[in-house]
Amino acid sequence: MFYVSKILQGLIINKDLYSSRRIYIPIPRFYMFYNGLKEMPPKEAIERAITECIKEGILSDFLKKNRAEALEMNWYEYNEELHLKSERQIAYEEGIEKGMERGQIQYILRMYKNGYSLNQIAEIAVKTIEEVQAVIEKEESVLIKN
Incomplete structure (x- = not known):
């Protein structure tokens, strides 16, 4: 979601945000990559998935153009331990x-x-x-x- 919001921000940054007209944005499409059961570091797995998709012609135009952004998704990987810790902290504070x-x-x-x-x-x-x-x-x- 961070990646999508960053892309959408880039699309509307030069538009008049204070206008009463609608700003049309493209509908986001999400894809999930699966590379088997073998464990590998997330960054390596994402790099491999991107390379294989380009070779197979799957989203190749998009991935060639946005390879760096797709790799950046590694930073936003879901971390269950961090998520649960955050939820506990919020519950404690509440x-x-x-x-x-x-x-x-x-x-x-x-x-x-x-x-x-x-x-x-x-x-x-x-x-x-x-x-x-x-x-x-x-x-x-x-x-x-x-």
Whole structure:
């Protein structure tokens, strides 16, 4: 996808991006190369696939013209370990954020139950009065349902 976006960027860079007219771009076509079960470094596998495709007449015009870009795809190879690490980090950060939000909600409710005014709560919690009211009303509606 990085490769495609780079190519499309090159096609539209000289167009008037602020015009109200549509900018027509070609429909991307994706191909997958398979070179058997033998393990080889990704860069070598891509080089071999490109060479074989050109020899066999498969996308030969395209690959002759865009060989360097096709080789560059090696840099964007999917890395499962990196992907999973990134997903875990995002989930961790989202969990921290939700925990902090829940803590702030509990803090707002505790101040309200202890007699603080909406203005005081909003100032301490760095929220608007409307946000504080929404938290309190939501909690009260939950209590009424139970």
